Amino acid sequence: MPVPIPNVDPDKLADVRKRYAEEANKRLRPEGLAQFQPLKDANDERLRALSDDPWADHDALNAKPSPIDNNATYKFFVLGAGFGGLVYAVRLIESGLATANEIRLADAAGGFGGTWYWNRYPGLHCDLESYIYLPLLEETGYVPTQKYVAGYEIREHAERVARHWKLTNKALFRTDVKTAEWNDQTELWTVKFTEKRGPSAAPRDYVIRAQYVYLAAGVLTRPQVPKIPELLSFKGPTFHTARWDYKVSGGSQKDQSLTGFRGKKVAIIGTAATAIGAIPEIAKYAEELYVFQRTPAYVKPRNQRTTTPADWNNVIATKKGWQAERVANWNRHLTNSVRPGERNLVADGWTDQPAYSAILGSPSHGVIGASPENIEKHVTNFHAYDLPNMETIRANIERIVKDPDTAEKLKPWYPSWCKRPTFSDIYLPLFNEPHVHLIDTNGQGVNRATEKGLVVGDTEYPVDIIIFSTGFQAPAARLGSPAARTGVKVTGRKGIDLDEKWVSKGAATLHGYATSEFPNLFFSGTAQATITGNNIWMLSLIAEHVAYWISEAERRVGPGKRAIVEVTKEGEEAHTAEVVKRAPFFAAIAGCTPGYFNAYGEAAAITDPAEKAKRARGSTWSEGALSFLDYLQKWRDEGSLKGLKVTAAKGPRSLL
Known part of the structure; x- marks a missing residue:
């Protein structure tokens, strides 16, 4: 059955959607996916080497029979x-x-x-x-x-x-x-x-x-980095979070004593899920930490807890097939398809965001007609579902971060379905620390690198180490x-x-x-x-x-x-037709701030009907x-x- 639409002030919703569009347009770049360099394909050896495997024990592997x-x-x-x-x-x-x-x-x-x-x-x-x-x-x-x-x-x-x-x-x-x-x-x-x-x-x-x-x-x-002009001029250590260099940071994955950062000015570029985990650990050791942000993260509490025998035996693993039942229950809560009286078994930060089904699909909306009127109504409804959730997220930032200017820059102005949510109880409070600096790039990214650091606008930020937390090829x-x-x-x-x-x-x-x-x-x-x-x-x-x-x-x-x-060709075309018929459901994604889910805005730039139809064939089940x-x-x-x-x-x- 359809999900009830919250009673939202239409003028307020219109203002928020306008702000979302402004923030998305600010970040759109004509290069789309080409604004990034997959490390493995880089022409320069220094960049290409950043994708090398730092973990393989070659001697041990070579000693084994193939x-x-x-x-x-x-x-x-x-x-x-x-x-x-x-x-x-x-x-x-x-x-x-x-x-x-x-x-x-x-x-x-x-x-x-x-x-x-x-x-x-x-x-x-x-x-x-x-x-x-x-x-x-x-x-x-x-x-x-x-x-x-x-x-x-x-x-x-x-x-x-x-x-x-x-x-x-x-x-x-x-x-x-x-x-x-x-x-x-x-x-x-x-x-x-x-x-x-x-x-x-x-x-x-x-x-x-x-x-x-x-x-x-x-x-x-397949890790990637943004194509920052003059990046190779930087003289200090550089690495990607997907190939973390513990020789530079000190410590190991199990012993996260990052003593190599002591006395150092460390830059991290990117503020998505990886950075939310890494930044608090870097901040424990770095003399100064500069967080270069293009788009703010969507941060929710983690509420971590230890698994106790009582919880495991009496609440979680209570019967044969418990894991399949638990994951199906979780998915129903994410896709607005909870059965009457069904309890929320996982009760996490994923299951309290009703509009996230804009990217996952939901059986509660049926097949959305492709007319502009149907699509606009559908997208408006999802924004209405989402507004209370995102207002809570933004209000939480205001409550935690003391400096109003920093708090404003950390607010995510996009719908919940545009980015994968991140979870941390310690990320936001870090920006109250005097040695942690948010360098917001107003959606533009880092302008260029120098021998000594990174430049945003007209300001150079001297740093000793640059860490890329810039994700993977979409x-x-x-x-x-x-x-x-x-x-x-x-x-x-x-x-x-x-x-x-x-x-x-x-x-x-x-x-x-x-x-x-x-x-x-x-x-x-x-x-x-x-x-x-x-x-x-x-x-x-x-x-x-x-x-x-x-x-x-x-x-x-x-x-x-x-x-x-x-x-068979007939079989794949019949299935493709079922997918394409349902593709209009995902119309809300096209207006997202550029990111991993929408190929960094490439979808929004496509106007040719034939190309749009071709891409619709790659939709997921709605x-x-x-x-x-x-x-x-x-x-x-x-x-x-x-x-x-x-x-x-x-x-x-x-x-x-």
Whole structure:
């Protein structure tokens, strides 16, 4: 049923929306995504080196036998050893589709964990309740130590999952997968990659074949920096939070004594989720801390607490299936679809912002008509839902931050759905400290760098160290192409290039996870699928659905044969039509302040109807994750695997 619209003063709402538009326009830049430099692709070695792996133990890894044999053939090849790849491998094993020995994983990192391998900055904690974020808690029996666990505990859980399902020696790390090419003669994928073995050993090139390939590389793995003029003139240490340099800061991820900052003037550029965690830790040690802000964060209280045995046994893990029930309950509260009398089990800062479903989707609004009148009414309603929440956020800043000018600059003037919320009980009070300086750039960013520091407007701020907290390449790059997101050239039947197909025609998938002309290739993502706010839960849903496809295909071709699963053109276009029909729901995102969700404003700059239609094909399901799961279940229940073509390979199964 529709969510009741709050009684909001229309004049006040109009004034706030005008302010939102002014703030968004101030930050729009014609370069869009091109205003950033992905570190891995930088021409300059100094910048490119900032993306190097600081955590890999090359000697230990080189001493181990390789888990992958050159020129071998494997049943399942998984690109990514973060939670997406791990959960997929677990689903294959648990469903009986594979033994651990039939699975191989490859990852650019030096170990398991994905984004939790790379990110080890001080203050790193999960921004979602650990009990719903960490996967497979029931199966492993693990009890998180806190409601919001620290980053190292999440990485340790990834390693725990790998051990539990005997995958530890099935992953090749430090690996750049370069190409994946379908071979119509062998009816297998040929995958080429290079293992980088550190400075003291030569790289190894591999060529393998695989029956099934899964692209599980995440979106928070390709760090970027803004293209600041004269950046390379700065003489002091520089690093990105996703490759934190403890040699400069002192300490370690578990011992966050950042003694290297003592007596130093430290600059941090960026104020999104990462910075909210790192800034308080830097401030404990730095002589002076300069926080360079383009857009203020949307900060809510964290309310951290320790997990007690009583809470765990009596409130949280009370019955079999508790984790699935808890995450579904949480999602219903985020998507305005709470059942009558349903209790809020998680009761966190995510579940008290009714308008955040503007980006996640909601079943409570139906399919929004594409007429300008329908869209304007829909967007206005969401602003009305959101206004009380954002007014509370801004009032909280006024209450905490003593200096009125600083408080005003810290206020987020955008709707809640434009940015991922951040959570901290200590970030805002820091700006009452005399050695913490907010350098607000009025939406423009840093103007340039010098040998000694950074310049905003006409003022130079001398600093000793620059830290970039400027995030990652947005998933909308190349229209969200799975090939671009993973950095792999993927070639299907008749030499079709996956990236080129995506960019020239827009997204075309069945359920978001496979596309025609690319047999036995699957990928994770949100385009034409769903977004949940809890990425690992979403990855679990994808893994389960893809495993179902493969299981059904193998059952239908029968024992002793190799199955080929391929999306039909009719199937992907039928699903695309369902997605496009629902795309107007997300109209409110286009007016957001530039950021990760709207490709830094690129969407707002597009006026060509054909290009708009192409991008609409990459929308997510507008009725929320649980509605999307119902949609998938109805497809399964129908029984014909509509939209999929299943055949038996000509060659024998013994090729594997």
